[in-house]
Amino acid sequence: MKKVQIDYFFELFEKGLIPKVFPKINYLESEEQLINPDYDDELVNNPDTVYSVFFIADYLKPELNKEVFNLKKVDQFFKGYAIFLDGFASADAYIKYRFRSNAKGIRRRVKRLESCFQISYKTYYGAIEEEEYDVLMDCLEKMLIRRFKQRNDVSQSLIRWDHYKSMYFSLINQKKASLFVVYDNDNPIVISLNHHFCGRLFSAISSYDIDYGKFSLGSVEIYKKLDWCIANNHKSYEMGMGDLTYKREWCNHIYNFEHQIIYPKKSISAAISASVEYLKVSFKEFVFKIAYVRYKKYKAKRKKNTVVIQELKYKALPIVEVDHDKQYPTVDYNSAEYSFLRKIVFDFLYTSIEHVSNAGVLIVLEEENTYLIIGKSKMQKIVFETGSHIS
Numbered sequence: 001m002k003k004v005q006i007d008y009f010f011e012l013f014e015k016g017l018i019p020k021v022f023p024k025i026n027y028l029e030s031e032e033q034l035i036n037p038d039y040d041d042e043l044v045n046n047p048d049t050v051y052s053v054f055f056i057a058d059y060l061k062p063e064l065n066k067e068v069f070n071l072k073k074v075d076q077f078f079k080g081y082a083i084f085l086d087g088f089a090s091a092d093a094y095i096k097y098r099f100r101s102n103a104k105g106i107r108r109r110v111k112r113l114e115s116c117f118q119i120s121y122k123t124y125y126g127a128i129e130e131e132e133y134d135v136l137m138d139c140l141e142k143m144l145i146r147r148f149k150q151r152n153d154v155s156q157s158l159i160r161w162d163h164y165k166s167m168y169f170s171l172i173n174q175k176k177a178s179l180f181v182v183y184d185n186d187n188p189i190v191i192s193l194n195h196h197f198c199g200r201l202f203s204a205i206s207s208y209d210i211d212y213g214k215f216s217l218g219s220v221e222i223y224k225k226l227d228w229c230i231a232n233n234h235k236s237y238e239m240g241m242g243d244l245t246y247k248r249e250w251c252n253h254i255y256n257f258e259h260q261i262i263y264p265k266k267s268i269s270a271a272i273s274a275s276v277e278y279l280k281v282s283f284k285e286f287v288f289k290i291a292y293v294r295y296k297k298y299k300a301k302r303k304k305n306t307v308v309i310q311e312l313k314y315k316a317l318p319i320v321e322v323d324h325d326k327q328y329p330t331v332d333y334n335s336a337e338y339s340f341l342r343k344i345v346f347d348f349l350y351t352s353i354e355h356v357s358n359a360g361v362l363i364v365l366e367e368e369n370t371y372l373i374i375g376k377s378k379m380q381k382i383v384f385e386t387g388s389h390i391s
Helices: 008-013 041-045 091-116 130-151 161-173 210-215 217-231 245-250 268-311 339-352
Strands: 002-007 024-027 033-035 049-056 060-063 069-084 119-124 177-184 187-196 200-208 236-241 253-264 314-316 360-363 370-374 378-384
Touching: 002 008, 008 049, 008 200, 049 060, 049 069, 049 268, 069 245, 069 268, 091 210, 091 217, 091 245, 091 339, 119 130, 119 217, 130 161, 130 177, 130 187, 130 200, 130 210, 161 177, 161 187, 177 200, 177 217, 187 217, 200 210, 200 217, 210 217, 210 339, 217 236, 217 245, 253 268, 314 339, 339 370, 339 378
Parallel strands: 002 049, 200 236
Antiparallel strands: 024 033, 024 060, 049 253, 069 236, 069 253, 119 177, 177 187, 187 200, 314 378, 360 370, 370 378
């Protein structure tokens, strides 16, 4: 008796295929069904395989031919997070429903970003030039490297980066994937790779320029992608597995993935094989639960230590009205030499609500390792610990 492992979530969203053993999919939000064009009658007429199908989302439940197959189910430890969009005319309508009085805070973050920079948004879906694709993917890779170095963590996406870079170009042009980008002028500051399956978006790989971290770019990304999904008749926005605070805040559908063991009814050997597989899967889920709790505690401790180290680098004095008359030399905070100032300048823009075109940085000559950020009406003094900004 053969045994086949199937990652159902991967098959749907990354391959755009329904596994051949299932004739259709039932939607949770409605009575609609999705017929499987690749359904293989031979698998039903000549059943000789046990299927171990995992990461099944409850709102995309596959239907099985129960005259031929039996089924064992195991609730998986990992949860999935999705946003159902039926009944919402815009991202504003959704956040008003989801966040209630706090919806103003989401809109304020978007407006603050657009007030401080020359912001534009673009979704590449169905068409992208290879040269532009390569530039954006290289930029996303650099963002991921910086972001995970900041977090003192390992990115699973970077481990398989060459595979992803070779895969997504054709998928985007086939409308099986998309690339969402937030630009500051011509500079990408948020890049998100998404998969599409029958009017459902799965946000797969995202990152941002950490120098803009004060502006809550993750919220901006979700807000703008929700607007795109609604405007383009998408039924849901899927965030995948992984218990993160922002997912719990944004999603209106949180679910457990399901593992199904499917086996032919008329085969004793298949029933034995399926029972063994059921025990293995159940034990594995139990181990996951124990290991994951310990892993979360370890990550939280390491993250806490990393933040303490970063906080010791400089002191930002209070922002005050512009008041100086000395001719200090200016520096270019976008240059490699002074790039350590870039995030600090952007933090100043956020707090003072100044536009980047009005901002500059001066060296305070009388004080060691001291800089003055000057805006149109506000300024702020930055004092570094000796040598702390030298890489």
